[in-house]
Amino acid sequence: MGFLSRRRFGVTAGPTRAWLDPVRYLANASTGSLGAMISDKLGSMGAAVDHILGPGAVRPIHPNVRIHEADTPQDVIRCVEMFSGDAPPFDAWIHAMAILDFIPAETSPEKIDSDREEWNLKLIPTPKIIRRFKALYPDALLVGFKLETGDNHEDLKSAARHLGIKADCNLVVANFAPFKNPGKHTGFLFEPSVEKWSEPYIGKEAIADALVNWLLRRLDG
Helix, strand or coil: CCCCCEEEEEEEEEEEEEEEEECEEECCCCHHHHHHHHHHHHCCCCEEEEECCCCCCCCCCCCCCCEEEEECCCHHHHHHHHHCCCCCCCCCCECCECCCCEEEECCCCCCCCCCCCCCCEEEEECCCCCHHHHHHHCEEEEEEEEEECCCHHHHHHHHHHHHHHHHCCCCCEEEECCCCCHHEEEEEEEEEEEEEECCCCCCCEHHHHHHHHHHHHHHHH
C-alpha cells in the first residue's frame, strides 16, 4: 500500500491541435513530459490516475495510470466531462495540458491547394476548459499551470494570480517556457488563497516532486 492508495487523480498533459484541412493543423508546442512525470509519481505512490494525453505527448508508464487520448480542445472537454459523477471521486485534478486558445473558424474538408497565393485564417477563441473543473468536481483540489515567455517574474506572478482567481485554483504552477533551455525549466508554486509563493524549482523533476509533496500535505491535512 502506498501513501496515496485509495486516492484518485486526474492529469491532463501534452498539446492540443485544431485541423485546418485533412493534412494541416495548428498546435501548441508541448511535450507533456512534466505531466507524464507527475502521473507516474502519483501512480508509484499507489494512486489511481486518469491521464488525458494530447497527440504525440510523452506517455506515462506506471500501471496505475489509465491513459485517455484527446486530440482537439473539444476532445479534452469530452474527456473531462466523462468522469463527472464517477466513483470513486477525484481527490485532485492537475491541468497541465496546453490547450489552444484559438482555433480556426472553419475547417476545409479538402486539402487546400499549395499553389494558392495566400490563405487568410479567421481564428476564434476556445472555451477556458480549466474554468469547468470546479463546477464538475467541486470537492477536488485543482492545480492549474501558467506558462509565460521571457523572464519577467512580475508578469508571471500577475498571470498566475489572474488564473488562480478566474479558475478557482487551489494551486498554480507558474513557469517560464522551457523550450530554449529544457534543462533549466523553472517553476514556482503559488497558492492563491494565501498569496504564498514557493522558492523557484529548477528542472521538471524538481517541479513534479514539489507538486506531489504539496498534494500529500493538502490531502493529509
